[in-house]
Amino acid sequence: MLYAFIVEDEQFAREELKYLLNETGDIEIIGESETMHEALWDINECQPDVVFLDIQLAKGNGMELAKQFKHMKKQPMIVFATAYDAYALDAFDLDAVDYIVKPIDESRLRKTVDKLLVHAQFHSVKPQQEDTQPHGTKTIPVKDEDRMIIVQVDEIYYIGTENRQTYIKTAKHKYETDLLLYQILEKLGDDFLQVHRGYIVNLKQVSAIEPWLNRAYNLILKDGSKVPISRSYAKNVKQKLGFK
Numbered sequence: 515m516l517y518a519f520i521v522e523d524e525q526f527a528r529e530e531l532k533y534l535l536n537e538t539g540d541i542e543i544i545g546e547s548e549t550m551h552e553a554l555w556d557i558n559e560c561q562p563d564v565v566f567l568d569i570q571l572a573k574g575n576g577m578e579l580a581k582q583f584k585h586m587k588k589q590p591m592i593v594f595a596t597a598y599d600a601y602a603l604d605a606f607d608l609d610a611v612d613y614i615v616k617p618i619d620e621s622r623l624r625k626t627v628d629k630l631l632v633h634a635q636f637h638s639v640k641p642q643q644e645d646t647q648p649h650g651t652k653t654i655p656v657k658d659e660d661r662m663i664i665v666q667v668d669e670i671y672y673i674g675t676e677n678r679q680t681y682i683k684t685a686k687h688k689y690e691t692d693l694l695l696y697q698i699l700e701k702l703g704d705d706f707l708q709v710h711r712g713y714i715v716n717l718k719q720v721s722a723i724e725p726w727l728n729r730a731y732n733l734i735l736k737d738g739s740k741v742p743i744s745r746s747y748a749k750n751v752k753q754k755l756g757f758k
Contacts, residue, residue: 550574
């Protein structure tokens, strides 16, 4: 049995592909998405064996999404299922196992599944390395101009909000993400702590804590950044950091 994820922005096409894959008896669908950004996050989390990808998405491009798989701890097999036949060469440059042109025929899909089963047998996925980030993800998808890239969690200094936009700050870059603070926090491990309604901090990057106004504090990070701690979070933050 192979575990599959579908990225398709047209609901009818998505439901049809799910039905046909379920009928094969060799594929179990463990996730689906309509957008590139949502898919990148979910695929990184659920780690499917194979991803069935449309190319032209309403929000994003399946080719660009597939390029990001090489950065994942478990790289899924790729099958493009699209109405366009012009991208086949580009698809195989990305090591796609197959390229199916819509409308999808049941017998044609059966051949694809057989290819996947053989590929999985002879190109077994490397065992996942033990997670060094307890109970949390190791990577987060972010926007970089017109691209989507994956940021390693250990590189993050803090996560904040500004003008209703969530951003992620590393030593050298500041990236935007469509995720909300609480959505990111629930994915992160114990090294991350919310210190303000608008900030989450990587505790490994904290170098000092200083008093601020009205019994509030600032965290000083290793890159010199200052992040405010609101009074409602101050006690918990100091306990976590071992400050009295």
